[in-house]
Amino acid sequence: MDLKLELIVLPVSDVDRAKAFYESAGFRLDLDKAANEQWRAVHLTPPGSEASIMFGKGLTAAAPGSVQGLYLVVPDIEQARAELVARGVAVSEVFHDANALVYHGHGGGDITHDGPGQGRVTGRHPERADYGSFATFSDPDGNGWVLQEVRMRAPGR
Structure with missing residues (x-):
């Protein structure tokens, strides 16, 4: 199914x-x-x-801005970030997680990548590993989005 x-x-x-x-x-x-x-x-x-x-x-009783960790997968993190910035969206710098092994679509650590001390290192993943480079932004209410670079999907994805 x-x-x-x-x-x-x-x-x-x-x-x-x-x-x-x-x-x-x-x-x-x-x-x-x-x-x-x-x-x-x-x-x-x-x-x-x-x-x-x-x-x-009238659609939800959830508090405005309470949705976090919405992932948008992109083939080129720098290009996606630049396009959003050109459209007026405040996007974080590209970063990778120094404390995590990139494994089957999850960079590890805090999945939303928004907390202090999460091991963020500025720039793409040093090996440009799929699922390893990120940037974040929020809508005006604070609903949180994560851009994640994936050039080649993991098998079965």
Whole structure:
């Protein structure tokens, strides 16, 4: 049986501000629909992704900014970072985790790569290992994203 992740609901405090942010970051707007004053859904898809995000009013009781560790896999971390920065997104410098072995799609340590003392070293992984180089950014509410460089996927991925 195939189980494909299709959609992640993000909690946001200001729907229009979040919509503007994600559109400026290059996400494709798929839907913006309001049924009434209490319910609105905005659906966007990252470039090249089969999975999407949705936020709005009346969709979740989660606190705005509480979603962390959303990974966007990119073939060239420096290029992806530069494009997001050119679009006005504040993105961390590229880094790798000095304390972790890169193993089957997980760099180890704190999976969100956002805490102090996580062994961050500036720059790509020294061997440019797949799954080993990262950059982070957040939306205006603090929902956290991780760019991860993968040029060749692990078998079965």
